Amino acid sequence: MPLSGLSYQALKFLNQEIRSRNRSARNLPDMRAKAKDLAAAAAPRICKAHGVRMDETLFGGLSCIDVRPPELLVDWPILYAFGGGMVEGSPLEDLPIIAPLSALTGARVIVPEYRLAPEHPWPAAIEDGFAVYREIADRPFATVGESAGGNLSLAWMLKAKVEGLGLPSAAALMSPWSDLSNTGDSLIFNEGRDPTLERHNSHLAAQYYAGANRLDEPTISPIHGTYDASFPSFLITTGTRDLLLSQAVSLSQKLRNSGIKVDLQVWEGMWHVFEWYEDLPEAEQSIRRVADHLLRTMADN
Secondary structure, eight states: TTTTSOOOHHHHHHHSSOOOOOOOTHHHHHHHHHHHHHHHHHHHHHHHHOOOOEEEEEETTTTEEEOOOOOOOSOOEEEEESSSSSSOOTTTHHHHHHHHHHHHHHHEEEOOOOOOOTTTOOOOOHHHHHHHHHHHTTTEEEEEEEEEHHHHHHHHHHHHHHOOOOOOOOEESSSSOTTTOOOTTTTTTTTTTSSOOOOHHHHHHHHHHHTTTTSSSTTTTTGGGOTTSSOOOOEEEETTTTHHHHHHHHHHHHHTTOOOOOEEEEETTTOOOOOGTTHHOOOHHHHHOOOHHHHHHHHHH
C-alpha cells in the first residue's frame, strides 16, 4: 500500500480524468442501453470469476435475476436493490457486488428489476420491489442496497412495517441515498472530490423520481421514516470522498437513536459506492465485511 493508505488501483482511479454524466431525460435511454450492453458482455466473466450461476426468473410477477453461489451454504436469501439514482441501473450492472456477495455468504441473491424514472416515477420502484419482498417475507432473509438501492431497501422495510409483514434479519447499505432533498455538508465539500457522483445529477434524479411529491415523504426519503428496535442490525458503508457521506452519517445516527444497532464504516479516501469497482482491493475488503456482517447477524437471529 502507498503511504497515503490507498491502494495503487484507487489512486490510479482518482488520477484519471472524470467525464461528467449527462442525466438529461433525452440522454437517459441511450445511457441505459449502453450500460446494459456492457454489463451483459461482462456478466459471464464475473460469474465465472466467483463461481456463481445466474438465472432470470419471476418473483411476485416481477422480472429478477437470481444469483446462486458455488455451494448453497445457508437457507436464507438476500434481497438486493441496485442503484442508479432511480433513473439508471439494472440487476446486471451490479454483478460486481452481487456475485462476490453470493460467493462469500453462500446465499442466493434475488435482484428485482424495478421500473425507472422519469418514465415511472415514485412509487413505481417501491411497488415493484415490494412485490418481490412480499414473496420472500414469510421466512428469514437479509437485504442489501447500494445508493438508490439503499433508499429502496429502507422504503420496503417501512412499507412492510405498516403492512405487518416480516422485516429482514440483517441489512447492509452502501452509500445509501436516504434523503432526496440532498441536504448535508458533504454535498458541498465533496462536490468535485467524488469522482463518480455530482450534485447536479443527484438533484435531477430526485426531480425525476419524486415529481411534485414532498421530498420528506418517508418512502421517498427514508431518513424521515419511523424506526424502532424491531428493525435489523445495519452495516452502512461510505467514504470520505462520498458525495452522500453526510447522509450515511445522519441515517446511522437516526437508526441508533431508534434503538437499532448500526456499524458505520467510513473508508478513508473512497468515494460513492466504491464497492462497485472490481479491481479495487478496498472494494473486495468492504464486500467481505458486508458478507461477514450478514452471516454473523443472521446466525444470531
